[in-house]
Amino acid sequence: MIKIKNLHWKYGEKKILEDINLEIERGKFYSIIGPNGSGKTTLLRNIARILEPQKNTILIDNKDIMDFQNKELAKKIASVPQNTEISFDFSCHDIVMMGRTPYLKRFETEKAEDKIIVREAMETTNTWELRNKSINELSGGERQRVIISRALAQEPDIILLDEPISHLDIHHQVRIMDNIKALNQKKKFSVIAVFHDLNLAAQYSDTLILLNHGKIISLGKPEEVITKKNIKEVYHMDVYMMKNPTNGKPHMIVLPTVNKSFSDDINF
Amino acid sequence: MELIKKRKHYFLIFVFGLLILSIVIFISASFGSADITFNQFMAIILNKIPFLRENFQSQEIIKSHEIIIWNIRLPRIILAGLVGMALSVVGAVFQGIFKNPMADPYVIGISSGAALGATITIVSGLSSSFFGFAFITIGSFLGATFTVFLVYKIAKAGTKLPTVTLLLSGIAISQLWSSLNSILMIFNKDKIEKIIFWVMGSISAASWRQVLLVFPVVIIGSGILYIFSRDLNVMLMGDETAKTLGINTEAIKKILIAVCSLIIGTVVSVSGLIGFVGLIIPHIIRLLIGPDHRLLIPFSALGGTIFLIICDTISRTLLAPSEIPVGAVTALFGAPYFIYLLDKHKKVKI
Numbered sequence: 001m002i003k004i005k006n007l008h009w010k011y012g013e014k015k016i017l018e019d020i021n022l023e024i025e026r027g028k029f030y031s032i033i034g035p036n037g038s039g040k041t042t043l044l045r046n047i048a049r050i051l052e053p054q055k056n057t058i059l060i061d062n063k064d065i066m067d068f069q070n071k072e073l074a075k076k077i078a079s080v081p082q083n084t085e086i087s088f089d090f091s092c093h094d095i096v097m098m099g100r101t102p103y104l105k106r107f108e109t110e111k112a113e114d115k116i117i118v119r120e121a122m123e124t125t126n127t128w129e130l131r132n133k134s135i136n137e138l139s140g141g142e143r144q145r146v147i148i149s150r151a152l153a154q155e156p157d158i159i160l161l162d163e164p165i166s167h168l169d170i171h172h173q174v175r176i177m178d179n180i181k182a183l184n185q186k187k188k189f190s191v192i193a194v195f196h197d198l199n200l201a202a203q204y205s206d207t208l209i210l211l212n213h214g215k216i217i218s219l220g221k222p223e224e225v226i227t228k229k230n231i232k233e234v235y236h237m238d239v240y241m242m243k244n245p246t247n248g249k250p251h252m253i254v255l256p257t258v259n260k261s262f263s264d265d266i267n268f
Numbered sequence: 269m270e271l272i273k274k275r276k277h278y279f280l281i282f283v284f285g286l287l288i289l290s291i292v293i294f295i296s297a298s299f300g301s302a303d304i305t306f307n308q309f310m311a312i313i314l315n316k317i318p319f320l321r322e323n324f325q326s327q328e329i330i331k332s333h334e335i336i337i338w339n340i341r342l343p344r345i346i347l348a349g350l351v352g353m354a355l356s357v358v359g360a361v362f363q364g365i366f367k368n369p370m371a372d373p374y375v376i377g378i379s380s381g382a383a384l385g386a387t388i389t390i391v392s393g394l395s396s397s398f399f400g401f402a403f404i405t406i407g408s409f410l411g412a413t414f415t416v417f418l419v420y421k422i423a424k425a426g427t428k429l430p431t432v433t434l435l436l437s438g439i440a441i442s443q444l445w446s447s448l449n450s451i452l453m454i455f456n457k458d459k460i461e462k463i464i465f466w467v468m469g470s471i472s473a474a475s476w477r478q479v480l481l482v483f484p485v486v487i488i489g490s491g492i493l494y495i496f497s498r499d500l501n502v503m504l505m506g507d508e509t510a511k512t513l514g515i516n517t518e519a520i521k522k523i524l525i526a527v528c529s530l531i532i533g534t535v536v537s538v539s540g541l542i543g544f545v546g547l548i549i550p551h552i553i554r555l556l557i558g559p560d561h562r563l564l565i566p567f568s569a570l571g572g573t574i575f576l577i578i579c580d581t582i583s584r585t586l587l588a589p590s591e592i593p594v595g596a597v598t599a600l601f602g603a604p605y606f607i608y609l610l611d612k613h614k615k616v617k618i
Contacts, residue, residue, distance in 0.1 A: 050511060087367075094560065
C-alpha cells in the first residue's frame with residue numbers, strides 16, 4: 001500500500017534519514033523503534049507529508065505522495081501527533097468532527113452520515129459519553145482517545161501514531177494499545193507507530209523497524225529485530241532476552257549497570 | 269459546543285443582536301449637541317424612504333436638522349459600525365492564525381505603517397484632496413499596505429509563512445516605523461498635535477463618500493473571512509495537524525492575511541488607530557459563545573459594530589461640543605467589562 005524507495009532526508013546539511021526502503025501492507029501493525037535522534041519521527045513525518053519528501057520516494061497505492069491533494073491524502077492517512085495538547089475550549093464532539101474535514105466541501109455543512117461516523121468513532125474508543133465536555137477538561141488518556149477517534153473519523157487506510165502512549169500510566173498505555181490493535185484488526189487499516197518502549201512495541205506489532213543514525217538496521221518480526229546483538233549495537237547496552245510466557249513474543253530485560261562507572265557506559 | 273444542535277438557538281440570538289443594533293443606531297442618531305426631537309428625527313428618516321415619504325409624512329422638516337441627521341450623524345454612525353466590525357472580525361481571525369491571545373488587527377505592523385504614511389502626508393503639507401479623499405487617507409492606506417507587503421516578504425521562507433517569524437518581523441518593522449515617526453514629529457513640532465490626534469483615532473470626519481469606500485471592502489472582506497471559518501477551527505489544532513486533516517494551511521494563511529490587511533488598511537485610512545476593539549471584542553465573544561469561528565466571526569462582527577457605535581456616540585456627546593478621542597472611550601468602557609468577564613471565567617482561552 002505504501003512503498004518507500006531510497007528515501008533520504010536532510011535537515012540543512014545534517015542527514016537525518018539515509019536510504020530508507022520499506023513496504024507497508026494493508027492491515028498490518030508496524031512500529032518504528034530506535035534511540036533518540038535516530039530519525040523515527042522524521043520518517044513518520046515524511047509519510048504524513050508534514051515534511052516534504054523528494055519526488056518518487058514515497059508512493060501510496062502506486063501514486064507519488066507529492067501528487068496528492070491535501071484532502072485526498074487526508075482520506076488515506078490520519079495522524080495522531082505526539083503532543084495532543086489543545087488550548088482551545090472545543091468540545092470533544094467538535095474535535096472528532098474535524099476528522100470529517102477532508103470529506104466536506106467548502107460550503108457544505110456536516111451531514112447525517114458524518115454524524116454517524118463520528119459517533120461510531122467515539123464509541124469504539126469509549127469517548128461518546130465525553131462528547132459534550134471540553135477537550136481541556138479531560139485527562140491525558142481520555143484526550144488521547146479523543147484524538148484517536150478523530151483519526152478514525154477520517155476513515156483512513158493508514159494511521160500514524162507518534163509515541164501515542166509515552167506520557168500515560170501503564171494502565172492507560174495498555175488500554176490504548178489494546179484499543180488500537182483491536183481496531184487495526186477489525187477495520188483493516190495499517191498502523192505505523194513510533195515507540196520508545198521496545199517491549200510494548202514487540203507485544204503489539206507485526207513488524208518492527210529498527211532505526212539508528214537514520215538507517216534501517218533491522219526490519220522484520222519482533223523476535224528477529226529485538227535481539228541481544230541488535231540492542232547492543234544500537235543502544236550500547238547488554239540486555240537479557242526472554243520470551244513472554246503467555247504469547248512467546250520477545251521480552252527484553254534491562255540489566256542495571258550500577259557497578260560500572262558512568263564513563264564506561266557512554267561510548268557512542 | 270455542538271454547533272449542529274444549537275444552530276437555531278444561535279440564529280435567534282443573532283437576530284436579537286441585529287434588533288439591538290438597530291435600536292442603538294436610532295438612539296445614537298437622535299443624540300447630539302443639536303437638540304432634535306424624536307418626531308423630527310423620525311420625519312427626516314421617513315422622508316428619505318420613497319414609499320413612506322408619500323404616505324406617512326406629516327411633520328414639517330427643518331432643513332438644518334435634516335443636514336445634521338443625514339449628512340453628519342448617519343454617515344458617522346455607519347462608518348463607526350463598519351470600523352468596529354472590521355477591527356473585531358480581523359482581530360478574531362488574527363488571534364486564530366497566530367494562536368496568540370495578544371494578536372490584534374495591528375499586530376503585523378499595519379498600525380505603524382499607516383501612522384507613518386499619515387505623518388509623512390501631514391508633515392509634507394499635502395492638504396488638498398484626490399478624488400474627494402484627503403491625502404492623509406491615501407497616505408495611511410499606502411503606508412499600511414506597503415508595510416504588510418514588506419513584513420510578508422521578510423517572513424516568507426520558501427513557500428512557507430511561519431507565524432512566529434511573521435509576528436517578529438511585524439514587531440521589528442513596527443519599531444522601525446515608530447522611530448522614524450518620532451523623528452519626523454521632532455522636526456515638525458508645529459504639526460505634532462495633528463499627528464497625535466490622527467494616531468488616537470477618530471471618526472469625526474465621516475462622510476458618505478468614506479462610507480461608500482469602506483462598506484464594500486468590510487462587508488465583502490468579512491464574508492470571505494467567514495467562508496474560511498472551518499479551516500480556521502482546524503488550524504487552531506496546529507498547522508501540522510491541520511495539514512494532516514486536509515487543510516492547505518500555507519495557502520489559506522496567505523489568503524487570510526491578504527484579506528485582513530486590505531480591510532484594516534482601508535479602515536485605518538479613514539479612522540486612524542482605534543485600539544482595544546480588535547483585541548477585546550473577539551475575546552469577549554469567545555468567553556461568551558466559545559472558540560468556533562463559524563459563530564465567533566459573525567458575533568464578533570455584530571459585537572464590534574454595536575460597541576464602536578456606542579463608544580463613538582459617547583465620544584461626541586459626553587463633553588459636547590468638544591470630542592473625546594474614540595480610542596480612549598473604547599478602553600474606558602470596554603476594559604472594566606472585560607475584566608469582569610475574566611474574573612467570572614478565571615481563564616482566558618483564545
